[in-house]
Amino acid sequence: MAASLLKAGVNVGSSQFLGESIAKNVQSPKVSKAHRVCFSVRAGSYAEELVKTAKSVASPGRGILAIDESNATCGKRLDSIGLENNETNRQAYRQLLLTTPGLGEYISGAILFEETLYQSTTDGKKFVDVLREANIMPGIKVDKGLVPLPGSNNESWCQGLDGLASRSAEYYKQGARFAKWRTVVSIPNGPSELAVKEAAWGLARYAAISQDNGLVPIVEPEILLDGDHSIDRTLEVAEKVWSEVFFYLAANNVLFEGILLKPSMVTPGAEHKERASPQQVAEYTLKMLKRRVPPAVPGIMFLSGGQSEVEATLNLNAMNQSPNPWHVSFSYARALQNTCLKTWKGLPENVEAAQKALLLRARANSVAQLGKYSAENEGDEAKTGMFVKGYTY
Ligand code: 13P
Secondary structure, eight states: OHHHHHHTTOOTTOHHHHHHHHHHHHHOTTSOGGGOOOOOOSOGGGHHHHHHHHHHHTOTTOEEEEEOOOHHHHHHHHHTTTOOOSHHHHHHHHHHHHTOTTGGGTEEEEEEOHHHHTOBOTTSOBHHHHHHHTTOEEEEEOOOOEEEOTTSSSOEEEOOOTTHHHHHHHHHHHTOOEEEEEEEEOSTTOOOHHHHHHHHHHHHHHHHHHHHTTOEEEEEEEEOOOSSOOHHHHHHHHHHHHHHHHHHHHHTTOOGGGOEEOOOOOOOOTTOSSOOOHHHHHHHHHHHHHHHOOTTOOEEEEOOTTOOHHHHHHHHHHHTSSOOSSEEEEEESHHHHHHHHHHHTTOGGGHHHHHHHHHHHHHHHHHHHTTOOOOTTOOSGGGOOOOOTTOOO
8 A cells, every 4th residue: 555655646654644545445435536535634723732732842851740640549649658538638749749849941741630620729829820830731631541341351441532522621721731541551461452442542532532622632552561571572562552543543633743642661561581771672662663653743751650760761861862753751650759759758847858859850851851861869769660560540
């Protein structure tokens, strides 16, 4: 097929063309070339703004602070420092994070959980305004979590498409400008064709709906670290998953210039006998991305997935040793919050020290985004891995 596309003088990498081609094949196979219906990439009235938003999140030396833990997951974080899981404690923790002085120098976007999007500081300032003043784009987790996928090999699928358009319009009104949808793929459980297809289709529908409502979609098919497989097996699965994701993104006429990706790095499974060096992780991950991700996509914002803070920063640094077609940066939750949370311990007198700990990690990852990080002065806590088997977010 590629040869005939080239012969026709068509830009094979364009999502618009793929959309046309799919539309032609699926909807009207008998229509002659001269009369075929042209589908344009979608995102109508918001197209310009989406491109601007995505570029601003993917700006040099900056990345995303992910603090969109559901109430249940946030509860686990609070429990680890002996705090009760209630709205007051969740608000106090998020206030600590979001009001860190100087954060906007290293952080371009913050992903919030719905509760946080509508919360304010104890002085009455909306969190979204705190972020705007710091030049940080507010984002929102819009998926409704994972449930078992019937007919699969014990795999899951991600809920949240029902009512997504109206929820997204409301989030935009409240100040959100980008969205996140996290679905997962398990290597030890398959992955089955069904689970990969479902993950990719869900992400594509979500992406189209988000763009229609002014939100830049972060596309996140997390390939879980669970398993004892080799790095080559992860590469194979990641290539399969991302090819399906881009196929369906194109089929849904998603504007590639107005999305961001949140991939897992390509590493061996957490229980594999060998660990990979940052150079090896970078080599495999970039190989996979270059094979699958068009350069129209402005930013790749990695998740940390249970790596230690230092490991996640070292791997990001290794990926930025030579120029990439896209901005290659971070969208970490655990790998930005761990030392900060442990320093805070829920005590008001520790807030300043905890904010310094967060800023230290944000700065380290900013330097890694520019390819200039060294782990020389890192403490032991930052080197502790955070992998949890079957982790839910
Ligand atoms: P981690 O960096 O902890 O893997 O978080 C992933 C995520 O999806 C947060 O938005």
